Amino acid sequence: MNCDAVLLAVADRRERSLSSGLEARIDAHLAECPSCQEGEDALGLALDGIHDLPHVEGSIVSEVLARLEVETRGPGLRLLFRSGFDQRPLIAPCLLGASALLAAIVLSLTFVWRPALPSVPVLAWLDIPTVRERGVAPSDLGQAHEGNVFIETVIGPDGRVARMRVLAGNGEGARPLMAALSRDRYDPATLRGRPVAVSLFRLVSHVDVFPPES
Amino acid sequence: MGARELAAFGRAEILESGADAGLLGACQKGDPQAFARLVALHERMVLDLAFRLVGDREEAKDLAQDAFLQVYKTLGRFEGRSSLKTWIYRIVLNLSRNRLRFWKRRHRAQSCPLEALAPAEEAKVSNRTESPFDACSRQELGARVQAALLRLPFEQRAILLLREAEDLSCAEIATSLGVREGTVKSRLARARDGLRRELTGVFVKEPAE
Numbered sequence: 001m002n003c004d005a006v007l008l009a010v011a012d013r014r015e016r017s018l019s020s021g022l023e024a025r026i027d028a029h030l031a032e033c034p035s036c037q038e039g040e041d042a043l044g045l046a047l048d049g050i051h052d053l054p055h056v057e058g059s060i061v062s063e064v065l066a067r068l069e070v071e072t073r074g075p076g077l078r079l080l081f082r083s084g085f086d087q088r089p090l091i092a093p094c095l096l097g098a099s100a101l102l103a104a105i106v107l108s109l110t111f112v113w114r115p116a117l118p119s120v121p122v123l124a125w126l127d128i129p130t131v132r133e134r135g136v137a138p139s140d141l142g143q144a145h146e147g148n149v150f151i152e153t154v155i156g157p158d159g160r161v162a163r164m165r166v167l168a169g170n171g172e173g174a175r176p177l178m179a180a181l182s183r184d185r186y187d188p189a190t191l192r193g194r195p196v197a198v199s200l201f202r203l204v205s206h207v208d209v210f211p212p213e214s
Numbered sequence: 215m216g217a218r219e220l221a222a223f224g225r226a227e228i229l230e231s232g233a234d235a236g237l238l239g240a241c242q243k244g245d246p247q248a249f250a251r252l253v254a255l256h257e258r259m260v261l262d263l264a265f266r267l268v269g270d271r272e273e274a275k276d277l278a279q280d281a282f283l284q285v286y287k288t289l290g291r292f293e294g295r296s297s298l299k300t301w302i303y304r305i306v307l308n309l310s311r312n313r314l315r316f317w318k319r320r321h322r323a324q325s326c327p328l329e330a331l332a333p334a335e336e337a338k339v340s341n342r343t344e345s346p347f348d349a350c351s352r353q354e355l356g357a358r359v360q361a362a363l364l365r366l367p368f369e370q371r372a373i374l375l376l377r378e379a380e381d382l383s384c385a386e387i388a389t390s391l392g393v394r395e396g397t398v399k400s401r402l403a404r405a406r407d408g409l410r411r412e413l414t415g416v417f418v419k420e421p422a423e
Contacts, residue, residue, distance in 0.1 A: 011406045043410040049359035050378045052352055056261040056271050061253045063275075064282045065246060071283065 001029050003036050010040045014047070126191055129155050129198060133185035149174040149204045151181070157195040159186040167201070177204065238298060242289050253282050256299065259380065260306055266375050267310040269364045277313055281306045296389045303380070303390040307372050314368060362412035370405035377402055 001009075006029045012018050013026055030037050085091070149169035156162040161182045166174060188195035237255070240248030260281055265274035284305050292301060363371050369391070376382045376390065384402070388395040 007410065008403060008407060011403070039410050039414050042414040043406060045355065046359055046362065046409045046413045047378050047406075049355045050266075050363070050375065053262075053266055053356050053360055053379070054353070055258070056265045056274055058275075059254070060257055060261065060275055060278055060282075061250050064253050064279050065250055067279055067283060068246070068249070068286060 001025055003029075003033060006030065006033070006036050007039045007043075010036075010043060011047075014044070126196075126198070127189055129159070129186040129189040129200070131184055132159060132187050146206055147173060149177070149206075151178065151202050151204060153181065153200045153202065154197060155186050155188060155200060156197050157188050159188045159195075161186075162197065174204070177206075238289070238292070241286070249286055252285075256302055257282075259299070260302060263303065263306055263375060263380065264310055266360065266363060266379065267307070267368075267372060268313060269360060273313065277306070277309050281309050284309070297386075300382070300386050300390050303376065303382070304392070307390060310372075311368055358413065359409075362409055365412060366405055366408050370401050370408060373398055373401045374405040374409065 006026055009018065009022070009026055010030075013023055018026070030040060147170050149171070150167045151174070152163075152165050152167055153161055154163040161184060164178050164182050166178070189198040190196065237248055237252050241252055257278065260278045261274055264277040264281070265271055268274055268277065281302065285302060288305075292298070296304075363374070366374070372391065373387055376387045377384070382390070384395050384398045387402075388398045391398070
């Protein structure tokens with residue numbers, strides 16, 4: 001046997017896993033070879049030394065349990081007492097992104113979609129017609145019957161009464177009143193500075209009042 | 215849940231002992247006291263193995279804590295195909311390998327643990343029946359063996375420690391490392407040879423009286 005084979009086999013020899021014949025040949029070689037003897041001694045001391053290696057003193061049970069408690073504990077009451085930002089940490093970036101997206105949509109619609117606007121706006125400031133010349137005389141009112149009359153009056157752009165009709169009430173009794181009202185002259189209503197025709201709706205109440213009998 | 219019930223679920227075919235099986239069942243139910251007993255039962259072997267693998271006491275304690283936490287978290291996945299002890303060894307080996315890689319990237323070799331600078335640990339007399347000379351020789355031998363072990367490749371060092379210090383069989387080591395038994399045997403032979411080469415000429419044999 002050469003030295004390399006012997007040195008590889010000495011560990012197995014320590015474990016008693018070699019045949020008796022092979023062990024005898026190794027023993028014979030070791031007795032004659034001081035170099036292999038030194039190697040076997042070194043290996044023996046080293047393997048014995050492994051058993052005598054220093055140990056780590058102390059127990060880690062409490063440390064492991066403490067770490068286990070910390071790592072398995074849920075967030076508990078901290079969940080309830082979080083700040084608003086902690087509860088929704090992504091709210092700020094989400095809002096910023098949503099705002100940017102909305103602004104982009106509005107801007108693109110403004111530039112791309114331009115609907116044809118009507119030449120005359122639907123809504124405009126209308127000046128109410130005012131009476132310029134009153135055509136009603138007190139005698140006309142005296143002839144009226146007692147009661148309520150709801151009247152529509154159409155006033156033309158020239159300020160004259162173009163049409164008058166009774167919508168509710170005693171039309172026959174209100175005839176003298178309507179004849180008097182139709183004589184009124186108005187400053188016409190204006191839209192964007194131009195005189196226009198408008199309808200006026202009026203509720204006229206008439207009560208006969210008599211002096212007390214002496 | 216006892217061993218019989220575990221076996222009924224197709225798990226724990228091979229468990230080391232009834233005590234381990236009962237303990238394992240209680241741990242799987244989330245009983246912290248049972249887990250504390252499991253840690254107390256295995257902490258010595260885990261601490262020693264971690265220390266011999268990484269060569270630093272504080273690192274070993276930290277690593278052992280990580281190992282037990284991992285044991286707790288993955289206990290539900292333990293299928294009982296190997297013994298609990300072998301399974302824990304495997305976790306310690308994987309964590310140690312990862313930790314050494316982590317430190318290698320951060321040039322751990324250039325730093326020095328605090329305990330190496332404090333002679334108080336060495337000054338303690340652990341065994342009062344031992345003479346100061348014997349204690350000193352033993353410590354020196356231990357330091358040299360530890361240094362030689364740390365120079366071996368990690369896989370060889372792990373196999374050598376599991377075989378010589380923990381007395382595991384080659385089959386158990388193969389299970390722990392996830393390699394074939396033949397690989398374990400060849401690496402074990404290389405590890406022994408490497409250790410012998412490292413220490414040949416270092417020890418002076420005392421002459422017989």
